[in-house]
Amino acid sequence: MKNVQGFAAVLLCMVALTTLAQAPTDADKRREDLSQFQRDFFDKDKSYSPAARREAVQQLVELEKNLAALGQTEFELSMSRIAALGDNGHSGGSPSSRSRRYERADLRLVPFGEDFYVLR
Secondary structure, three states: OHHHHHHHHHHHHHHHHHHHHHOOOHHHHHHHHHHHHHHHHHOOOOOOOHHHHHHHHHHHHHHHHOHHHOOHHHHHHHHHHHHHOOOOOOOOOOHHHHHHHOOOOOOOEEEEOOEEEEOO
């Protein structure tokens, strides 16, 4: 009976380790997000000027190189910066979803003309 229990315990550990080894890492998840961003947004968005598109491509390459070292906040902000290079107010990352997930001051500034005003 001891051998069966010992074998079952070893088998359970092996299954758990195999499952953990196959589980996607944060970098893998971000790599998939980056791939989807490029395929479903960047490759289709026509708002980038030629110079902005070159800059965005360069930033995408750098971002992909550094995925393992980035935290989720840095990754999301990098993606938003790349989207912002299109200089199109209709396409971009919404800051509202990030502001709910990360600690931020509840202060909103809105540009009116050349000045900024506190909206909230």
